[in-house]
Structures are given as structure tokens and as C-alpha cells.
Amino acid sequence: MTKKDNSYWSKKLDSFSYKILREAGTEMPFSGEYNMHFEDGSYKCKGCGNLLFESNSKFDSGCGWPSFDKAVKGSVVYKEDNSLSRIRTEILCSKCDGHLGHVFNDGPTETGMRYCVNSASLNFKK
Numbered sequence: 001m002t003k004k005d006n007s008y009w010s011k012k013l014d015s016f017s018y019k020i021l022r023e024a025g026t027e028m029p030f031s032g033e034y035n036m037h038f039e040d041g042s043y044k045c046k047g048c049g050n051l052l053f054e055s056n057s058k059f060d061s062g063c064g065w066p067s068f069d070k071a072v073k074g075s076v077v078y079k080e081d082n083s084l085s086r087i088r089t090e091i092l093c094s095k096c097d098g099h100l101g102h103v104f105n106d107g108p109t110e111t112g113m114r115y116c117v118n119s120a121s122l123n124f125k126k
């Protein structure tokens with residue numbers, strides 16, 4: 001997929017998802033529609049439909065955002081983010097560069113990872 005410009009995304013996405021995906025926004029904790037959502041299925045990028053996470057990697061981290069212990073291989077890219085005076089790792093969709101959230105290495109499962117993702121950047125498919 002070729003990279004799209006802002007006018008493409010502002011037409012395709014609702015304004016809230018635009019803020020998250022294209023401007024690296026963060027939804028309020030415990031507000032997102034997938035925070036406590038545990039149905040079987042897959043989570044895709046709201047921008048481009050790229051398959052990002054499977055429901056069997058989702059867990060309740062208590063942090064207020066949908067959390068996963070692994071991403072589908074090759075679906076996300078990792079970028080160092082120094083914006084809050086501490087180093088975090090930003091995660092982005094590998095196909096459209098949409099901002100998804102951050103990943104931390106304090107996960108409780110065997111992968112040790114906690115992908116903390118905005119609901120507004122995801123679409124769930126059963």
C-alpha cells in the first residue's frame with residue numbers, strides 16, 4: 001500500500017480515529033470500545049485493514065487500554081518515542097504508518113510484552 005496523505009485520511013476516518021492514528025493521539029483510559037472486549041476474532045487496523053492482533057493474545061492488563069501480549073508477525077513497526085521525558089516504544093501499523101499505541105516489556109505472560117493499543121485504531125472482526 002502506498003502512503004496516503006492527510007486529506008485521504010481525514011475523509012476515510014472519523015475525526016477521533018484520525019486524531020489517534022494520524023496524530024498519535026491517545027484515548028482516555030477505560031473509554032475505548034475494546035478495552036474489556038474478549039470475543040474470539042481478530043483486530044485489524046482501522047486505517048487500512050492490516051491484521052494486527054488476534055484475540056487469543058489479548059489480556060486484561062488493568063491499564064485501561066486493550067492489551068495484547070504479541071502482534072501478528074510483521075504487522076507493526078516499532079519506533080522510539082521520547083515525548084514524555086522517558087523512552088517508550090511507539091507501535092505503528094506497518095502498512096499505513098498509523099499510530100496504534102505503545103509496547104512495554106512488563107507483560108505478565110510468557111512473551112513478557114504488553115502491547116497497549118487504542119481501541120480507536122482498531123476494527124474487530126469475528
Ligand SMILES: [Zn+2]
Binds near residue numbers: 050094097098
Ligand atoms: Zn494500517
